[in-house]
Amino acid sequence: MIELENRQALGAEFQELAEFVLKAAKERGASAAEVGIDKGTGLSVEVRMGKVDKLQYHRDQGASLTVYFGHKKGFASSGDFSRKALEDTLDAACRIARYTAEDEFNGLADPELMAKNPLDLDLYHPWEINADRAIELALQAEGTARAYDARITNSDGASVDSYAGLGVYANSNGFNGLNSSTRHSLSCSIVAQENTAMQRDYWYTTSCVAEALDSAESVGQEAARRTVRRLGGKSIPTCEAPVLYAPELARGLIGHLVSALSGASQYRKASFLLDSVGKQIFPEFLQLRECPHIPRAPGSRAWDAEGVATQERDIILNGQVQGYFLGSYSARKLGLQTTGNAGGSSNLLLTHTDASFQDLLKQMGRGLLVTELIGSGINMITGDYSRGAAGFWVENGELQYPVEEITIASNLKDMYLGIQGVGTDIDQRGSIQTGSILVNRMTIAGQ
Amino acid sequence: MQDAMAYARVEFLTPSGLNEAALDKVFAELLSTDTTLADLYFQAARYESWGLEEGIVKSGSYSIERGVGVRSVCGEQTGFAYSDEISLPALLESARAARAISRAGQSGKVQAWKVQLPARHLYGLSDPLASLSEVDKIDLLQRMDTKARAVSPYVKQVMASLVAVHEIILIVDEQGRMTADVRPLVRTNVSVIVERNGQTESASSGGGGRFDLDYFMNNNRADEFAEEAVRQALVNLDAQAAPAGTMTVVLGSGWPGVLLHEAIGHGLEGDFNRKGTSAFSGRIGEQVASKGITVVDDGTLEKRRGSLTVDDEGTETQCTTLIEDGILKGYMLDRQNAALMGTQSTGNGRRQSYSHLTMPRMTNTYMRAGEYDPAEIIASVDKGVYAVNFSGGQVDITSGKFVFSASEAYLIENGKATRPLKNATLIGNGPDVLTRVRMVGNDLALDAGIGVCGKDGQSVPVGVGQPTLRVDGLTVGGTAA
Numbered sequence: 031m032i033e034l035e036n037r038q039a040l041g042a043e044f045q046e047l048a049e050f051v052l053k054a055a056k057e058r059g060a061s062a063a064e065v066g067i068d069k070g071t072g073l074s075v076e077v078r079m080g081k082v083d084k085l086q087y088h089r090d091q092g093a094s095l096t097v098y099f100g101h102k103k104g105f106a107s108s109g110d111f112s113r114k115a116l117e118d119t120l121d122a123a124c125r126i127a128r129y130t131a132e133d134e135f136n137g138l139a140d141p142e143l144m145a146k147n148p149l150d151l152d153l154y155h156p157w158e159i160n161a162d163r164a165i166e167l168a169l170q171a172e173g174t175a176r177a178y179d180a181r182i183t184n185s186d187g188a189s190v191d192s193y194a195g196l197g198v199y200a201n202s203n204g205f206n207g208l209n210s211s212t213r214h215s216l217s218c219s220i221v222a223q224e225n226t227a228m229q230r231d232y233w234y235t236t237s238c239v240a241e242a243l244d245s246a247e248s249v250g251q252e253a254a255r256r257t258v259r260r261l262g263g264k265s266i267p268t269c270e271a272p273v274l275y276a277p278e279l280a281r282g283l284i285g286h287l288v289s290a291l292s293g294a295s296q297y298r299k300a301s302f303l304l305d306s307v308g309k310q311i312f313p314e315f316l317q318l319r320e321c322p323h324i325p326r327a328p329g330s331r332a333w334d335a336e337g338v339a340t341q342e343r344d345i346i347l348n349g350q351v352q353g354y355f356l357g358s359y360s361a362r363k364l365g366l367q368t369t370g371n372a373g374g375s376s377n378l379l380l381t382h383t384d385a386s387f388q389d390l391l392k393q394m395g396r397g398l399l400v401t402e403l404i405g406s407g408i409n410m411i412t413g414d415y416s417r418g419a420a421g422f423w424v425e426n427g428e429l430q431y432p433v434e435e436i437t438i439a440s441n442l443k444d445m446y447l448g449i450q451g452v453g454t455d456i457d458q459r460g461s462i463q464t465g466s467i468l469v470n471r472m473t474i475a476g477q
Numbered sequence: 478m479q480d481a482m483a484y485a486r487v488e489f490l491t492p493s494g495l496n497e498a499a500l501d502k503v504f505a506e507l508l509s510t511d512t513t514l515a516d517l518y519f520q521a522a523r524y525e526s527w528g529l530e531e532g533i534v535k536s537g538s539y540s541i542e543r544g545v546g547v548r549s550v551c552g553e554q555t556g557f558a559y560s561d562e563i564s565l566p567a568l569l570e571s572a573r574a575a576r577a578i579s580r581a582g583q584s585g586k587v588q589a590w591k592v593q594l595p596a597r598h599l600y601g602l603s604d605p606l607a608s609l610s611e612v613d614k615i616d617l618l619q620r621m622d623t624k625a626r627a628v629s630p631y632v633k634q635v636m637a638s639l640v641a642v643h644e645i646i647l648i649v650d651e652q653g654r655m656t657a658d659v660r661p662l663v664r665t666n667v668s669v670i671v672e673r674n675g676q677t678e679s680a681s682s683g684g685g686g687r688f689d690l691d692y693f694m695n696n697n698r699a700d701e702f703a704e705e706a707v708r709q710a711l712v713n714l715d716a717q718a719a720p721a722g723t724m725t726v727v728l729g730s731g732w733p734g735v736l737l738h739e740a741i742g743h744g745l746e747g748d749f750n751r752k753g754t755s756a757f758s759g760r761i762g763e764q765v766a767s768k769g770i771t772v773v774d775d776g777t778l779e780k781r782r783g784s785l786t787v788d789d790e791g792t793e794t795q796c797t798t799l800i801e802d803g804i805l806k807g808y809m810l811d812r813q814n815a816a817l818m819g820t821q822s823t824g825n826g827r828r829q830s831y832s833h834l835t836m837p838r839m840t841n842t843y844m845r846a847g848e849y850d851p852a853e854i855i856a857s858v859d860k861g862v863y864a865v866n867f868s869g870g871q872v873d874i875t876s877g878k879f880v881f882s883a884s885e886a887y888l889i890e891n892g893k894a895t896r897p898l899k900n901a902t903l904i905g906n907g908p909d910v911l912t913r914v915r916m917v918g919n920d921l922a923l924d925a926g927i928g929v930c931g932k933d934g935q936s937v938p939v940g941v942g943q944p945t946l947r948v949d950g951l952t953v954g955g956t957a958a
Binding site for chain 1: 499527530533534535536537538540541542543544553554555556557558559560561563571575577578611612614615633634636670672677678679721722723752753754756832834868869870871872875876878879880881882899900901902903904905906911929952953954955958
């Protein structure tokens, strides 16, 4: 089993270490301090072509310390938890703080906002697994994939990972919280060949509970299905057409929204959605809600990276922006209150429009289904969007042939307003949960 | 003069009492009768960074990463464990875990321990973190801020950063070789946001390498980075929609060499080719580029960001010819993949840290110069795109499709670079893109020392370079008809 030994005792020890650091910071004259102490253990196996390829044992730990001298701030981190090493790390943070400038917006979050009531988010479920069993599962996934079709000629491997971690965050406002979580996954990446052209695709399942993982066979089968259907891909003539984003890619469209609404891009005026609270940026039917307290969900957290209690809230209501993603620093810069998003967003749920994936294909009629995006071509300041893509050409709501070596381009502002439907085929593997998203029109560059 | 091994002894071996007898014990635990390769990778790295925003240095950080990775390889199979504690008991525990990859009986003994001294050193031993005072580091950032704001009244935000890393490594392998390296790395970056008539744009510039921080103070380099960032951002303010479709593209010299890194570099890494999953697998000896084109991966350039005196397996780096006169010549290899392919490592075995596994990775990848004047190349194009700067790229090594995103580009009309174009992604097919190169410039340049390459979740510093190139037929992902 991949588990932190004596987890309760370890948690208590880390909370005590955190108090030691906070006290030592005070002794050095710091007006405030915060500390994070983390430890994790994991097993990762990878098989390829029916044999074990890699067997890795992970053991990571780190302490990160921030000290404030009034409005001056210093940060240091170390992987050594001996009291001597922690004191040295603290000295390094204090040295840094001597040279950074006064910034009136620096400081801990308001003590009133700290998470007070413990919430059990049910995130720690060690997997009763050893290396042999993990290898067996990975072999099952790869074996299923390789047997799926005669055109599957090679493999990029299948892997099983299990990780258990524990973390303490404490600050000199009296907060000292302990979290522990597990993460397990099974993935398979397979190669198919037709004539001389090869294609590779993959599939994975992930959860904090091993029992919630999809079966090895279904992961292998899906990896194979996705790979084989790409064979014979070709470019298409340059055109304008609607684009349907498969759920695993639709998530990215919401990810760009999170970046654009983050406090840092707002106060730096580096966002295509500057000052957008109250503005209509999506069609009216679209709702996006942040839900940090869903048991066992990948983005769940009781408090953020500053100890601030997280809470459920609307991000987009009837297509209008309800708020930004703020930590205490960006909140003070903007004259707002933190939203408990220091360290990022938690679970984000996009409502669907009661349309299945098939319904969305029908609704699109003629256009492009995108199943892979490569490259990062997004300008967050202007919203200009241009990325490499692969997928399928669709006519009369039906997949015609695989498409590759094309780009899709538009501007995110237009893409958001042009959303015509969100599928019920929700991908629950990540903290952003959405179904397929249909965008009315983009430029497809090809031959 | 002290050598790297002296640093490594003081850092790793002496304090933990790891003498030859202790290493014997570790390898006795690690080696089996079927072990083909095994190593210990000791690493101690110190990082310091400073960040300026809104005219002041708001943030600074210091961190230490220290530990040892233990690897046992039996043919294609790898066992790996690591520890952040450097001691005999921790090493023995890691060795037992790593050795679990083998089902064979224990064997092992290392014949004799011998220190390997590289024939040449590509960078100094001195600590770049200590190469400038804190006050000077902050002055340097403020100087870039002041310069950027002085260049144009449209500059609204300046963000600048300065990073220095000092790393000591020691590799001990199953042949008894002990190799040490001390690696400095510095990097600065300046990003600006400009606003004019309600329209906003951004750009960034920077550089670095394996030397001291005073490099940035010399020859007004910091000022040049600030000026360059502002210049590019202002150009982008005037940019219009890029065209969409397949057309002739002229790529500028230097950093646009990211084309080579994505289009052919990754596809020529040994692991993919040993496994047969690369679009270049089994194609040695075939023509994959136009005649006259030669591409190398060169880890031996003094003080470059992608250079290493020895790689992370203790192999001295070399200049490996990947493509010669258009013909595919060779792959980039680490020890494991070289052994499996019946050849020698090319000194491309790299890892992000002690807690990551070694893989074949690029160092500095570039194309040698050709004969054309860059102006002549642009003049030869009736209609196309001239892309001078890029923000990065990605490749699917199996299908060979790659992208890279232009951050500064111009339309070419009747042999002249005219209007600036908005950012657009370019897509092509790795195995044939270099066969579409019609002209190679005489202006080979390497990038300024900014490259980071990601593979399998591991990041390593790399370099790229090329002369100006004319490519007939890349797909440009704009929005204009």
